[in-house]
Amino acid sequence: MIHVEGDENPEIFDPDPEFDDDASESGIVDSGFDTGPESAAGNESATLED
Amino acid sequence: MTTAATTTRPVSLASRRQVLQGIGAAGLASVAGCLAPSTTASGPGPAASVEADPVPALDPAGALGADRIAADPTAIPAPIDRDHAETVSVELVTEEVVAEIEPGVTFTYMTFNGQIPGPLVRVREGDTVELTIHNHEDSTMAHNVDFHATRGPGGGGEATLVVPGETARLRFKATYPGAFIYHCAVPNVDYHIAAGMYGVILVEPEEGLPEVDHELYFGQHELYTVGDTGEEGHHDFSFDRMADEDPTYVALNGSKAAITPDGHGSPTVAVGDTVRVIFGCGGPNLPSYLHPIGSVWDEAWATGSLASDPELFVETSTVAPGSAFVGTMSFPVPGDVKLVDHALSRVA
Ligand SMILES: [Cu+2]
Numbered sequence: 001m002i003h004v005e006g007d008e009n010p011e012i013f014d015p016d017p018e019f020d021d022d023a024s025e026s027g028i029v030d031s032g033f034d035t036g037p038e039s040a041a042g043n044e045s046a047t048l049e050d
Numbered sequence: 051m052t053t054a055a056t057t058t059r060p061v062s063l064a065s066r067r068q069v070l071q072g073i074g075a076a077g078l079a080s081v082a083g084c085l086a087p088s089t090t091a092s093g094p095g096p097a098a099s100v101e102a103d104p105v106p107a108l109d110p111a112g113a114l115g116a117d118r119i120a121a122d123p124t125a126i127p128a129p130i131d132r133d134h135a136e137t138v139s140v141e142l143v144t145e146e147v148v149a150e151i152e153p154g155v156t157f158t159y160m161t162f163n164g165q166i167p168g169p170l171v172r173v174r175e176g177d178t179v180e181l182t183i184h185n186h187e188d189s190t191m192a193h194n195v196d197f198h199a200t201r202g203p204g205g206g207g208e209a210t211l212v213v214p215g216e217t218a219r220l221r222f223k224a225t226y227p228g229a230f231i232y233h234c235a236v237p238n239v240d241y242h243i244a245a246g247m248y249g250v251i252l253v254e255p256e257e258g259l260p261e262v263d264h265e266l267y268f269g270q271h272e273l274y275t276v277g278d279t280g281e282e283g284h285h286d287f288s289f290d291r292m293a294d295e296d297p298t299y300v301a302l303n304g305s306k307a308a309i310t311p312d313g314h315g316s317p318t319v320a321v322g323d324t325v326r327v328i329f330g331c332g333g334p335n336l337p338s339y340l341h342p343i344g345s346v347w348d349e350a351w352a353t354g355s356l357a358s359d360p361e362l363f364v365e366t367s368t369v370a371p372g373s374a375f376v377g378t379m380s381f382p383v384p385g386d387v388k389l390v391d392h393a394l395s396r397v398a
Binding site: 010011012013014015016017019020024025026027028029030031033 | 116118121122125126127136137138139140141163164165169170171172173177179180182200201202203206208209219220221222223225
């Protein structure tokens with residue numbers, strides 16, 4: 001193990017942040033998967049139309 | 051294939067403090083406080099019962115919580131088309147889901163957002179990621195996420211630890227480009243990865259990536275279960291088989307033959323198209339020897355190091371567990387190209 005001492009650098013890594021909700025775009029897309037015990041709905045095909 | 055097994059069922063819930071202590075004090079080896087073991091044994095050996103009917107090796111297949119666990123390889127964010135840094139939000143939900151490994155064979159998967167691999171996270175070098183992680187109310191275990199795309203304690207694992215129903219936040223800056231694994235990193239991390247908790251974060255270089263016609267996203271990991279490959283019923287997790295690195299299945303996108311015409315369908319491209327593949331090897335133990343049968347990687351970044359020059363015309367790339375691959379392919383002739391692990395004795 002390497003122990004690192006020094007000042008926090010919240011611009012790089014902030015484990016307790018406040019978010020500015022209207023400043024964001026999404027970094028993922030919703031799979032559309034319907035999961036959870038109450039649901040077993042179908043999903044669209046994985047075929048990519050060219 | 052062995053049928054004797056020791057199973058540990060996720061029936062009790064660790065407190066946040068217990069799990070944090072596990073991370074800090076015992077690293078990856080600790081399972082104490084996280085699982086309540088209950089041991090069952092079956093298979094060879096003297097029968098303990100005089101009843102006429104043998105004890106079945108497996109419980110019946112479980113009620114499905116989802117009819118699909120395999121990520122759609124095309125359901126990924128579009129290439130980034132901007133020349134400045136942004137703040138990007140990423141919302142992950144950790145969900146435990148019973149689904150089929152193959153027809154008639156069920157397993158209690160653990161997932162990010164119900165899919166394996168977890169959603170492709172896409173940002174640009176210099177972006178700030180605002181991560182929200184929520185552990186589904188119906189979960190039985192604590193989960194978290196460790197991003198290999200950040201420098202910070204545990205890749206965020208400590209800050210993002212959530213018990214069922216809990217939400218946590220983390221902000222980090224993606225300061226270096228490349229494709230990187232993220233994964234659950236609670237003390238029994240290998241179990242959680244083997245149950246499906248891994249995905250890829252793609253940090254595009256500032257100058258972006260060359261244009262291609264299609265992008266596809268896949269991941270490989272191993273499933274260690276008490277049953278034999280193909281044995282119908284509900285497969286509990288096998289810690290013995292994981293310790294032996296003897297998987298029941300090595301799966302692309304979480305289940306057997308998932309992205310094939312026999313599974314959920316295959317992506318279709320045209321002669322003359324170009325494709326970029328983003329591939330994560332979750333492991334937890336086995337590398338993938340990634341080969342496109344009937345083609346070659348025109349360019350391969352075997353370790354996902356997009357800041358480095360690619361290797362050219364690569365037949366088979368070794369993708370280490372806990373590492374991601376990026377490769378491009380072109381298609382001068384029609385026909386099927388099959389992505390396989392060229393350790394060809396591996397099943398599924
Ligand atoms: Cu987990």
